[in-house]
Amino acid sequence: MEGKSMKKISRFSIALTLFMAMFAGPTSAQHVPSQGALDELVKMYCAAWNEPDAQHRRELLEKVWASEGTYTDPQSHVEGREALVEHIGRFLKNSPGARIIQSSRADFHHGMFRFAWKFVGRDGKTVMEGIDFGALGPDGKLQRIVGFFGSIKPL
């Protein structure tokens, strides 16, 4: 029973985070970043994925990632900036020498963006490509990212 109600609370908390994240909503004309600002945001976010020092990583994410932002990919879901600092730490520990490299510019509309990236191994070879979709929060920071791994599946 306790597990169940924890799960309910956790689901509610996720929903509440998303609710707050999305409140600026598609009709809001606020916080439309310039291409340059968006590129800078994504560049710094990717830099955080390549920063092995937790405190440096935290400082990078403080600049670009909302404190309650959520990160989701096919294998993980983490809520909050500090959880992302730790999640990236685990990734870097498990894949020493690997790098996450932005491989496209970002485009943006109605508060939402997309950009492509590559996961490059220690030997410089691409391990995986992917695309991140996401939402900017009312403060102009990354509020949510949902990533998809690999090329899109052909019909």
Place this chain on the structure above:
Amino acid sequence: MEGKSMKKISRFSIALTLFMAMFAGPTSAQHVPSQGALDELVKMYCAAWNEPDAQHRRELLEKVWASEGTYTDPQSHVEGREALVEHIGRFLKNSPGARIIQSSRADFHHGMFRFAWKFVGRDGKTVMEGIDFGALGPDGKLQRIVGFFGSIKPL
């Protein structure tokens, strides 16, 4: 003042819709569709984009689109199934003979999906490619789509 408070109400209503849409949330194990069910959902959704008869289009969308679902692309944002029925009607009127063709399978995780499509003109030539990213609602219907036009921009 009235415009302002209407805008506030509208923003609140969007946020509430998203809140409800996302309530099943990333941690929920419910409503994970099979690949076949997801393909069928996307196939029927694309069929609605090619259905000139409003009543037939409505019937298709009733099967796959949540009644409060939101559709957003770089040029438009519509809320609710009936608004999407009308939005597609305007698209088909403005682009006679055009077709929207699914050009990839969909993939799915944590309640979210992506798939690619092509906008093909009357002459059979591709006018534009795009990718749709979205969320399934707790009833397994399409609850939200955010589309991006064109190829992702190279660095």
